[in-house]
Amino acid sequence: MKKTYDILIIGSGIGGLVSALILAKEGLKVCVLEKNNQYGGNLQTFSRDKLIFDTGVHYLGGLSKGQNLHQFFSYLEIMDNLELQKMDENGYDKITFGEDEIEYPHAQGYENFVEQLSKYFPEEKENLANYCEEIQRVCNHFPRYNVIGKDSYNEEILHLNTKRFIESITSNKKLQSVLLGSNFLYAGDSENIPFYVHALTVNSYIQSAYKCVKGGSQISKLLIRKLREYGADVHKHSEVDEFIFNENNVLSSVKTKSEKEYFAKQFISNIEIRSLTKIIGEEKLKNLF
Numbered sequence: 001m002k003k004t005y006d007i008l009i010i011g012s013g014i015g016g017l018v019s020a021l022i023l024a025k026e027g028l029k030v031c032v033l034e035k036n037n038q039y040g041g042n043l044q045t046f047s048r049d050k051l052i053f054d055t056g057v058h059y060l061g062g063l064s065k066g067q068n069l070h071q072f073f074s075y076l077e078i079m080d081n082l083e084l085q086k087m088d089e090n091g092y093d094k095i096t097f098g099e100d101e102i103e104y105p106h107a108q109g110y111e112n113f114v115e116q117l118s119k120y121f122p123e124e125k126e127n128l129a130n131y132c133e134e135i136q137r138v139c140n141h142f143p144r145y146n147v148i149g150k151d152s153y154n155e156e157i158l159h160l161n162t163k164r165f166i167e168s169i170t171s172n173k174k175l176q177s178v179l180l181g182s183n184f185l186y187a188g189d190s191e192n193i194p195f196y197v198h199a200l201t202v203n204s205y206i207q208s209a210y211k212c213v214k215g216g217s218q219i220s221k222l223l224i225r226k227l228r229e230y231g232a233d234v235h236k237h238s239e240v241d242e243f244i245f246n247e248n249n250v251l252s253s254v255k256t257k258s259e260k261e262y263f264a265k266q267f268i269s270n271i272e273i274r275s276l277t278k279i280i281g282e283e284k285l286k287n288l289f
């Protein structure tokens with residue numbers, strides 16, 4: 001008899017694994033399919049000369065007790081088994097510029113953030129305090145980020161531009177660059193990225209910044225262990241390359257490259273949107289997409 005899952009999730013990045021575990025904890029029968037040999041997507045690691053290297057995630061914010069990632073990871077039952085190392089309180093990130101020998105620190109804790117940068121920009125202390133205040137104000141408008149369950153978003157905050165905002169905080173070009181120095185975390189595009197993306201990202205690290213001692217892959221390993229404890233199936237070497245639709249044009253199963261078919265009542269795609277569009281087939285999608 002064919003097995004039908006409640007939910008089938010394509011892709012075992014952190015998004016796929018976390019969705020899977022939340023649903024499995026709610027009692028649903030879940031299956032995750034991953035195309036690669038290693039689970040975790042950007043959580044994958046590799047080693048050279050016994051040294052572990054991260055491919056993507058290499059530091060995490062908001063992991064101290066009471067902070068948001070700590071709450072999420074505690075709910076997912078992986079917090080106690082993570083091997084973490086707190087990064088330098090006075091400079092988890094250091095921003096440098098060509099010939100300038102100074103390493104400008106991004107410190108943990110808002111007061112400390114202002115204090116450490118004021119050493120290099122003493123006349124900018126008040127502006128730095130305003131920057132920190134504004135970051136926290138914007139983050140407080142995101143209920144899910146703060147795990148408080150409300151649903152409303154403030155439109156005005158969504159449209160604020162990062163570069164314009166930093167320019168409004170200070171006219172000091174060097175300080176502007178220092179504050180934008182970790183913008184590779186959101187693809188290095190301060191011109192087009194809304195300020196809330198900057199705020200949500202740096203806020204988490206200013207709250208607290210940690211390295212995974214054995215690399216980020218420990219997160220995917222722990223999530224998969226939990227998933228199996230909750231009865232979920234997780235398969236690697238399973239690249240989904242075909243969607244099968246029933247007579248009502250509803251997705252009923254997926255096929256992997258090795259022609260294995262998986263049936264489910266509902267599907268979650270946690271893969272890159274263009275790959276998904278290809279698998280679905282353009283004729284199935286409205287022009288809008």
Ligand SMILES: Cc1cc2nc3c(=O)[nH]c(=O)nc-3n(C[C@H](O)[C@H](O)[C@H](O)COP(=O)(O)OP(=O)(O)OC[C@H]3O[C@@H](n4cnc5c(N)ncnc54)[C@H](O)[C@@H]3O)c2cc1C
Binds near residue numbers: 013
């Ligand atoms: C270089 C780099 C550094 C980063 N550093 C940090 C950091 O230090 N801290 C931090 O918090 N964030 C960091 N990020 C961001 C973070 O890694 C990502 O936001 C997050 O890991 C994305 O997870 P995801 O689940 O959305 O997708 P992904 O991790 O991309 O997972 C998608 C998965 O789907 C699989 N897949 C794709 N197609 C198929 C298919 N057809 N069938 C089956 N499986 C499929 C892929 O193999 C992959 O495993 C970094 C990102 C990058 C790229």
